[in-house]
Amino acid sequence: MVNRNCRATLRLVTLINRQGHPHPPLSSSPSGIDACWKQLQRNNVHGEHKIVSFFSPLASSLKTRQWGVNIQSRCYGSASVLVQRNPKFSKLNDEDVRYFEGILGAKNVIQDDEKLITANTDWMRKYKGSSKLLLQPRTTDQVSEILKYCNFRCLAVVPQGGNTGLVGGSVPVFDEVVVSLSAMSKIISFDKVSGILVCEAGCILENIISFLDNEGFIMPLDLGAKGSCQIGGNVSTNAGGLRLLRYGSLHGNVLGIEAVLADGTVLDMLKTLRKDNTGYDLKHLFIGSEGSLGIVTKVSILTPPKLSSVNVAFLACKDYSSCQKLLQEARRKLGEILSAFEFLDSNAMNLVLNHLEGARNPLPTSLHNFYVLIETTGSDESSDKQKLEAFLLGSMENELISDGALAQDINQASSFWLLREGIPEALMRAGAVYKYDLSIPVEKMYNLVEEMRSRLGNDANVVGYGHLGDGNLHLNVSTPQYDDKILSQIEPFVYEWTSKHHGSISAEHGLGLMKANKIFYSKSPETVKVMTSIKKLLDPNHILNPYKVLPCSSIS
């Protein structure tokens, strides 16, 4: 349903842009649920009261000069709250465009429909904004000028990096100006002795990884989206990834950032020092703020040296408690060389094998219930392999694992990783997917998956996988198409369950738009109050990434 709407939306957007029809028809949701699930956005424009109802299609009677109906947005209805365009944000006009052209040059001010559509739609194609302007600054000063002007004019801004976020935090909700950091992709400096890399926020993670590879270093974070995601976005969302178990989170690895505040002030905290206890460490505010406190323009990050011996093993366990015990054993026996510990259940495995070409089951002799991927990284090939083999054989004797395969070369290792990293893509291909990223105590993690299975029965395929080593479950419910009935079975049960077990409703994906009003499931009201005051302090006009992260109710 969502995908169809997307295409319909595309056609309508182009139609409107051409003909100037302000109001496209909206396909109504088939289920007759109560009003809070319906998407009705009112467009109050400076006294012009045009109530855009989605039951009355077309056009001629409604001649608003400016419109801002967000058509697709929450068709699948995760947000149970009406999001209204904040009337105090100004509308973009030609004078603004000309001003931006003056700062950036006409080439970097984009109003071209096709490029706007890509910038307006997120990777999952769930969220679609209606921004009319995409800016591509090349220097921090340009970003500062842009924000200064937008703050003065009260124009809402969405900072955008690789646009690979999964919670709708990287795309506009209405007609916010998109400031893309993609053009700022220089690697500024790299110190080979300390391994400290300074680069601009628009560098794609994979490019940085190849650059570092030449120098004999690696990035402390690695995610499936590395081909498109940018480091500025990773830092702004405090991305986790596959190596968090070994190298820690970005809060530990980022040594400094340069950020631009909403009023254009450039905060240069770009130090390359491991230790600097002078005052409050403000960079931590920006790491994970999802672009709502400032736009990150430069990052200085500590990179670990590339160790030569990497071993990957793909194992099968018969039940979840063996997976847990295996984790404990791995921590103890493999200790310092353990660099990743991922798990996936049999549903996830089947999905990948069925939907991804090139995916090959390393343990095909029988179907197992759980699969675990262990990676070790060390400096001595032979001793690491011995350690790993001893651990694996010991675990087999203790019946913690029922079978396993050890990768003998890099190709085999990549094929094991493909099985784990390819799950999100396989899910996309299987149809509609409801994604949840939860931090739950390790003992209870799989209980949620089993409860969801009993709740949804045959209607949906509940898939559980994730970073078992970090206590992070990626719960995905795969259905042939989006259905509000299924959604109502999932939410808010998932959030309440997580909250009851003192977990986090968003382990690494962030809040974005999808969970903007759900923060109270994981944070106390007092904490949120302080967050709101910080937001007010750094961005008094709330122009940076509005409607996201913090609940609308707290920001007036």
Next chain:
Amino acid sequence: MKIMVAIKRVIDYAVKIRVKPDKSGVVTQNVKMSMNPFCEIALEEALRMRESGLASEVVAVTMGPSQCLDTLRTGLAMGADRGIHVDSTSALHPLHVAKILMNLVQIEKPSLIILGKQAIDDDCNQTGQMVAGLLNWPQGTFASKATPSKLKNQAFAPTMWWGFPKDKSNMSQIGKKEYTHGTMKSLIDVVLDKEKEEVTVDREVDDGIETVQLKLPAVITTDLRLNQPRYATLPNIMKAKSKPIKKFTPQELNVEIKSDLEIVEVTEPPKRKAGVMVSSVDDLIDKLKNEAKVI
């Protein structure tokens, strides 16, 4: 029937190769080494023949310094029955390898030698042919996937490499890929006929596929499309620890490692230059004439 498989330890296929600053070779320090992909395929083919009952034993042979034992152990973990390590620290060229194999054959007396068609570090593509020449055995090189050859009394390799899952009710959940390993088509490219003591090999040549029938004992070198090598599973790794490895030196085998080749220089291929946009046809002609000098 005994099969001997020669495997070589090379720089891992996925590693980015760098040339040493003194241009004497490539950087091998701290670089991941693993079994030559073609040798993996050769070993896999030998294992399949043994599993189908056409062979009784698979012996893996490797030559080089002591680190080669890692690769040999991988071969044993994949399923080879015994290993032979010819210890030598000097550089071994194809002719040396071929002579060593020739002498090993007198000791082991296999009926079939399977090798990879070439090693990815030197790309020589000589060893298999040299061995066959020295032994005066027939050779079937570049063995690849092909249509089944039709001979009477053939022993076909069976369709159950990986075995079917014990619980057949779950079969619908298994992806189709699991079965393609086991279908007849992908297997019958090297067909061993035990009674007639012949092997039929479909060779991938420039013109297409050539089918040759070889009388045993014979030499086969494997090409990429022959099969997909199996992973080393833990039970097999465990068994491999107790498999015997015999050690030899080139002197014991009466082979003198004397090199007639001297590597003068190793350089990187020239980097691909960025393309140039031309604005008009005249500009293009001018560039072709004066810069590229092709017209």
